[in-house]
Amino acid sequence: MLHKQxxxxMGNRFEISVIGPDENWCTQKINLAIEEIKRIERLLTTFSNESITFEINENAGFQPVKVPDEVFGLIQRCQMLSKITQGAFDISYGGIDKKFWNFDLKMTALPDPEAAKKSVELINYENIILDETNKTVFLKKKGMRIGFGGIGKGYAAEMAKRKLIENGVESGIxxxxxxxxxxxxxxxxxPWTIGIADPNLRTSTFSTFQITNTSVATSGNYEKFVMINNKKYSHTIDPxxxxxxxxxxxxxxxxxxxEIxxxxxxxVTVMGIEVGLDFINQLKHIGCIIIDDNDRKYFSNNIKLT
Structure with missing residues (x-):
């Protein structure tokens, strides 16, 4: 039977679906996945002064912080992603000045371009110093902050899946x-049938396809934005x-x-359509679908919608 919970x-809606012999068995397995996600949230959250992320940020510009192997490995992978995307992915985005981009209804005008550029001056992945021998993380500049908003949900989903597979769940989402x-x-x-959300109507899909042993992630400007002078400005900031x-x-x-x-x-959103697709086309086993502001759709060469 299929059971969902x-x-x-992590401040988001998680839906965990597993196939098992009965509801009780499925619930027990799902609870293991939930505990794993909560464990990851405690590690990565920036909203608790007990998390390792909080400690790293508190010591920015002062001293390195020793971190668990798991967190060190995740930050290492983030740094690799920053290098191959030339900084379009950067976990030091946490240092952005929030007073410019709070994306609430009170925001009615764009900030001065120079002030906006100054607001992101602490974003620089090259100032995240990793010591592999001692497993420490050091943010070179005072006021720097890291955050895992761009990778944390995917990492949690991957780890929850791993926990379920380890505990005998052969099929699930x-x-x-x-x-x-x-x-x-x-x-x-x-195979599982997955729908891609229509950015103009979040409750509907523009395409469905079948997958197994595969992951899908979508980033859209419909998630959080403001309208200024009849133009939409999304929560994705170019660093x-x-x-x-x-x-x-x-x-x-x-x-x-x-996670990937x-x-x-x-x-890819930051890079733009042409550069983003060119980047994805150089990666094996990764596909990409982009929808632009005029609802035109673009597909990477290596996508397989079957």
Whole structure:
């Protein structure tokens, strides 16, 4: 039987679906996945002064912080992503000055371009210093902050999937607010059917496709934005300019791993259509669908919608 459970975790809606012999068995397994996601949230959150992320940020400009191997490995992978995207992905975005881009209804005008650029001057992944021998993380400049908003949900989905597989779940889906990882098959033996959200109407889909042992992540300007002078400005900030990215409504990444899918969606948005697609086309086993502001759809060469 297929059993689903919805929980609010990491500030997002998680839906965990597993196939098992009965509801009790499925619930027990799902609870293991929920505990794993809560464990990751405690590690990565910036909203608790007990998290390792908080400690790293508190010591910015002062001293390195020793971190668990798991967190060190995640930050290492983030740094690698920053290098290959030339900074379009950068976990030091946490240092952005929030007074410019709070994306609430009170925001009625754009900030001065120079002030906006100054607001992102602490964003620079090269100032995150990793010591592999001692497993320490050091933020070179005072006021720097890291955050895992661009990769955390995908990482949690991937780790929850791993926990479920370790505990005998052969088929299921972990859906972390649209960043999802699916494995195995439906009860009828068919692959899972996944829908890609229509950026103009979030409750509907513009395309569906079948996957197994695959992950999908979508980043869209419909998630959080403001309208100024009849133009939409999304919550995705270009770390080089300090201004929101425009021109793209949504980016969907299809990959083998939910962490990678989640992490690539934002930098492709920042890069823009031409550069973003060229970048994805150089990566093996990764597909991309982009919808621009005029609802035109663009597909990477290596995407396989079957």
């Amino acid at each position: 919805v929980e609010k975790l 972990v859906n972390a607010a649209g960043d999802l990882s699916a494995w195995g098959y439906q009860e009828n033996g068919a 080089k300019t300090g201004y929101p990215v425009r021109g793209i409504k949504s980016v969907t990444i299809i990959a083998e791993n939910a 899918a989640d992490a690539l969606a934002t930098p």
